[in-house]
Amino acid sequence: MTVARFWRKIPHRYNLIGTHCTTCGEYYFPPRQMCPSCRRDGKIESYQFEGKGEVVTYTVIHTAAKGYANQVPYNLAIIKLDEGPSLTGQVICEPKELEIGTRVRPVFRKLGEESEKGMIYYGTKFVPE
Amino acid sequence: MRDVAIIGTGCTKFGELWDRSLRDLFVEAGVSAIVDAGIQGEDIDGLYMGNMSGGRFVEQEHVGSLIADYSGLAGDLHVPATRVEAACASGGLALRQGILAVASGHADIIVAAGGEKMTDVDLDTATDALAAAADREWEGIMGATFPGLYAMIARLHMHKYGTTPEQMAAVSVKNHHNGTMNPIAQFKNEITIDTVLRSNMVADPLHMFDCSPISDGAAAVVLAPADVAKKYTDTPVYVKATTQASSPISLHDRVDITTLDASVVAGQRAYKMAGLTPGDIDVVEVHDCFTIAEICAIEDLGFFEKGDGGRASENGETAIGSRIPVNTSGGLKACGHPVGATGLKQAVEIAEQLRGTAGKSQVDGAGIGMTHNVGGSGGTAVVHIFSRDR
Numbered sequence: 001m002t003v004a005r006f007w008r009k010i011p012h013r014y015n016l017i018g019t020h021c022t023t024c025g026e027y028y029f030p031p032r033q034m035c036p037s038c039r040r041d042g043k044i045e046s047y048q049f050e051g052k053g054e055v056v057t058y059t060v061i062h063t064a065a066k067g068y069a070n071q072v073p074y075n076l077a078i079i080k081l082d083e084g085p086s087l088t089g090q091v092i093c094e095p096k097e098l099e100i101g102t103r104v105r106p107v108f109r110k111l112g113e114e115s116e117k118g119m120i121y122y123g124t125k126f127v128p129e
Numbered sequence: 130m131r132d133v134a135i136i137g138t139g140c141t142k143f144g145e146l147w148d149r150s151l152r153d154l155f156v157e158a159g160v161s162a163i164v165d166a167g168i169q170g171e172d173i174d175g176l177y178m179g180n181m182s183g184g185r186f187v188e189q190e191h192v193g194s195l196i197a198d199y200s201g202l203a204g205d206l207h208v209p210a211t212r213v214e215a216a217c218a219s220g221g222l223a224l225r226q227g228i229l230a231v232a233s234g235h236a237d238i239i240v241a242a243g244g245e246k247m248t249d250v251d252l253d254t255a256t257d258a259l260a261a262a263a264d265r266e267w268e269g270i271m272g273a274t275f276p277g278l279y280a281m282i283a284r285l286h287m288h289k290y291g292t293t294p295e296q297m298a299a300v301s302v303k304n305h306h307n308g309t310m311n312p313i314a315q316f317k318n319e320i321t322i323d324t325v326l327r328s329n330m331v332a333d334p335l336h337m338f339d340c341s342p343i344s345d346g347a348a349a350v351v352l353a354p355a356d357v358a359k360k361y362t363d364t365p366v367y368v369k370a371t372t373q374a375s376s377p378i379s380l381h382d383r384v385d386i387t388t389l390d391a392s393v394v395a396g397q398r399a400y401k402m403a404g405l406t407p408g409d410i411d412v413v414e415v416h417d418c419f420t421i422a423e424i425c426a427i428e429d430l431g432f433f434e435k436g437d438g439g440r441a442s443e444n445g446e447t448a449i450g451s452r453i454p455v456n457t458s459g460g461l462k463a464c465g466h467p468v469g470a471t472g473l474k475q476a477v478e479i480a481e482q483l484r485g486t487a488g489k490s491q492v493d494g495a496g497i498g499m500t501h502n503v504g505g506s507g508g509t510a511v512v513h514i515f516s517r518d519r
Contacts, residue, residue, distance in 0.1 A: 058281060061277045088380070
């Protein structure tokens with residue numbers, strides 16, 4: 001990912017700032033500039049998520065994504081935040097500690113890096129509460 | 130809108146084809162299809178080509194012009210060529226665009242083709258190119274891979290419905306068995322449940338043998354108005370439905386992670402368009418990029434109740450000779466999955482079944498067949514229904 005592409009979303013990546021539609025009351029993370037329910041009638045504002053939630057499903061990845069080989073095995077989960085929306089993120093713990101329904105909280109971590117001279121990606125991971 | 134028919138089919142071998150390039154594959158499949166249809170280059174009104182990622186796999190965009198050129202259709206004839214992309218559903222979508230072009234009356238003879246050359250890059254690059262079918266900014270950057278996304282579908286399917294690793298493995302065993310009867314298949318070896326369960330874990334609970342391979346290959350069909358199809362062939366295959374549906378690109382934004390609702394909707398639209406029900410389908414090619422994907426597909430398309438797909442697969446209810454034979458070609462798992470080619474290869478397989486030329490994997494008396502092609506983890510689904518009789 002290029003520097004500009006990563007940096008323009010830094011508030012969202014670092015702090016779980018998503019959006020909220022005041023027309024229908026739905027919360028969105030990742031952030032959306034158009035409410036998919038209300039479309040043009042939606043009024044979107046920024047919203048800081050607390051970031052606590054529950055594991056909906058998970059996997060332990062053994063064949064890594066590009067740039068993640070040094071992290072295997074790593075846990076990847078879909079997490080439903082208490083405010084409503086679901087997101088994809090890594091959960092840092094032993095695989096046996098992880099179950100569907102495990103409560104998690106967010107932590108600020110290095111996600112990965114491109115190369116010695118490239119970008120270091122920081123962002124949000126999760127740990128069991 | 131006019132009725133449309135397939136009047137010719139062609140397909141290359143699928144596999145690791147080190148001696149062949151992307152253009153070689155497309156041209157071979159296209160030429161086989163037009164020879165089968167008995168037409169000439171001068172007859173062709175347009176080309177639609179499914180290709181997911183020439184840019185990443187062979188650093189080649191503008192694939193439409195390239196293939197028209199190397200097919201001898203660009204220099205003098207200037208035949209319009211359009212590349213179509215919807216990740217792993219690129220082929221199915223190219224077929225759909227071709228059908229719509231003929232149905233609209235804008236074109237008479239169209240060649241719809243799909244192809245991908247995936248083995249010219251290392252595994253890391255191929256995995257990353259495929260990961261581009263998910264949301265790069267909110268799935269890929271978190272370390273998501275395609276096996277990882279489908280593994281999360283599998284985990285929840287197991288949790289909600291009691292689906293087991295053995296049931297998923299049964300899909301792979303069946304598809305490998307079907308592959309042994311398909312001359313173009315990448316894998317023609319029988320495997321056992323143990324082969325799957327003892328293979329390396331890629332993304333828990335999916336083993337290597339739960340995953341479709343990296344492949345090269347191309348497939349093509351020639352389309353014509355149904356009214357004139359018999360002029361070209363004694364055995365046209367009629368298009369009864371062509372449908373498509375979108376869903377949120379990210380798995381985490383789906384209403385139910387164990388249901389690909391794009392498949393459900395595209396399926397329902399197809400049954401409605403054709404005036405048919407799941408019970409009318411004699412043979413189906415579904416998008417088994419992973420074993421769990423076939424289990425979800427046979428549920429989402431209405432062949433089995435939600436949650437019953439694993440049990441049905443283990444019980445042999447999707448084998449040739451059963452009520453609904455699934456993936457007689459060997460599917461993506463054993464026939465191979467050159468991503469842009471898959472949707473067209475599915476159509477070629479169903480056409481062969483309906484023409485009665487499917488060889489050892491022939492389904493007796495097959496009259497109506499379906500194809501189901503998925504992009505990404507379910508952001509796009511394309512469904513077609515074909516019939517032997519008009």
